[in-house]
Amino acid sequence: MSTTVDIPRHVQEHCNQLGKGASYALKVLCAQLSNDPLLGTPQDNPSSYTVEIDGDTFEDCPALQVHYAYGPPLLEEDRVEIRSVTATQPPVTGVDDRDQVPDTRLEEIVVRQVTGAWRRIETWLRERAPASFASLQAGASREEIDRTESELGVRVPVELRALWGLHRxxxxxxxxxxxxxxGKLMTITEVVDLHRHWGEVYDDHLWDRRWIPVCTLGEHSWSSGLYLDAGTGEMWSWDEFANRQAEFESLTSYLEETADALEVPSLAGPVRPGLVDGALVWGTYGGPV
Structure with a gap:
């Protein structure tokens, strides 16, 4: 009897963004897991497995690490669920991603979207949360952003460049x-430092140079936060245990959703914006806005 293999929609969409080769490789793996669900390497957590896919085996496919769950206690018997697909290196194309020619018309649209969303956030802070508004640093120059891009070793997506141009x-x-x-918007210096730290601490299976940290959750810790995947454009969360999960389809959507939740708090769900001594906070302990 074959095992049922499920792929959540957000995982499939992320895989599609990694290239046609990645989607095909995942399809082949699912067929293999259907016949042999114990194909992967067991992890510390019960029911958790990891399998590596060699990118050279499939055309237009980066090397992949696939995390999946099989059977109890996470799932019922005879069921596999793909939990995440991570590119551990970019596909070999012969061209560095920093040398690719951008679509200037598309970039202009993205810059307008990021700027518009951030101005809404900034206006709200200025009018209602002066302590938070006062924390904003000045914008970075193009030269500073270019220098940061060189230090990171990866093209900084236009939406992040636009954000840094407003506030570093x-x-x-x-x-x-x-x-x-x-969340706390990291400074450019902190971004470079944490990006370098990840490269030193994690091996190739847990680290991709295209992951650019954007904000930490809390003011004084690097243990959790959100990073921008420069390869897919998605915003992912991370924590100190190297868990990662796709949270937003883009930095632009993250900023737009934040602005929407400030202007219409009911859109924020149970964790709504509040005020404490002129500072914006999210949760039940803040006063009404």
Whole structure:
């Protein structure tokens, strides 16, 4: 009897963005798992397995790491669920991603979207949360952003360049963690430092140079936050246990959803914006906005 293999929609969409070769490789793996669900390497958590896919085996496919769950206690008997697909290296194309020619018309649209969403957030802070508004640093120059891009070793997506052009980060002060889930916009220097730290601490299976940290959850810790996948454009969460999960389809959508939740708090769900001593906070402990 074959095993049922499920792929959640967000995992399939992420895989599609990694290229046609990646989608085909995942399809082949699912067929293999249907016949042999114990194909992968067991992980520390019960029912959790990991399998590596060699990118050279499939055309237009990066090397992949696939995490999946099989059977109890996470799932019922004879069921596999693909939990995540991570590119551990970019597909070999012979062209560095920083040398690719951008679509200037598309970039202009993205810049307008990011700027519009951020201005809505900034206006709200100025009018209602002066402590958080005061934490904003000045915008970075194009030269500074180019220098950062060189230090990261990966093309910085246009939406992040646009955000940094507005503000290079926030000061470490009361009210600085004002983004959703009490996230703190990292400074450019902190981004480079954490990006380098990940490269030193994690091996190739847990680290991709295209992951650019954007904000930490909380003011004084690097243990969790959100990063921008420069390869797919998605915003992912990370934590100190190297868990990762896709959270937003783009940095633009993350900023737009934040602005929407500030202007119409009911859109934020149970974790709504509030105020404490002139600072924006998210959760039940803040006063009404």
């Amino acid at each position: 980060g926030v000061h470490s002060s009361v009210g600085a963690a004002f983004l959703q889930d009490n």
